[in-house]
Amino acid sequence: MKIVVLTGAGISAESGLQTFRDKGGLWEGYNIEDVATPEAWERDPVLVQQFYNERRKGVLAAKPNLAHIALAGLQERFDVHIITQNIDDLHERAGSKNVLHLHGVITKSQSDVDARRTYPIEGWEIKATDLCEFGMPLRPHVVWFGEAVPNLQIAAEICAEADVFAVIGTKLAVYPAASLVDFVPANALRYVIDLDIPYIGGGVNVRKIQASATVGVPLMVKELENI
Secondary structure, eight states: EEEEEEEEEEHHHHTTTOOOGGGGGGTTTTHHHHHSSSSHHHHOOOHHHHHHHHHHHHHHHHOHHHHHHHHHHHHGGGGEEEEOOOOOOOHHHTTOOOOOSEEEEEEEESSSTTTTEEEOOOSSOOOOTTBOOSOEEEEEOOTTSSSOOOHHHHHHHHHHTTTTTEESSSSOOOOTTGGGGGGGGTTSSSEEEEESSSOOOOOOOOOOOOOOOOHHHHHHHHHHHHH
């Protein structure tokens, strides 16, 4: 049985990582337009780099929570694929193997001229003197607002093969990621786990768990293990 899981900021919030949509478009006191767009990078690369360095420091200090760990445990019995909108690496640190990041991974850097050239980061900081192989500054390996989502087609193909599809900790408010629900087979069992339940498409079998991820995911896992 193939289980496909789409996770959003809500699952990482319980590990202490703040979501920007909870404060009217502010993220740690910053306007998104000032730190998370290509235009912001061109306008003030020092501010953008500083912002993501601080976010990276927070990610490295955070730990996977019960929801991350429960999803990793599903791999022992099922073919589990996690598609995440999050830029942290908490799924991987919990032990999940098949993780596809839609919006990049903050623990990596990328070339400013070729996004396909990515590099590991030692510690939490990208310095102004850190350059890619083309001699250009390194930037965070993050898909900013207004940029294409390179892994979207791969994610759609994975969703199209789902026997079980779960949406966890996301309001499905960010496109094109939210459109992935449209690729899920109509006869797939669908779970949606969040404190505020979003619409996840017109499937015939939808299980809604109105709870936080750390409460709802273990409940879902227990049900699936009894199928």
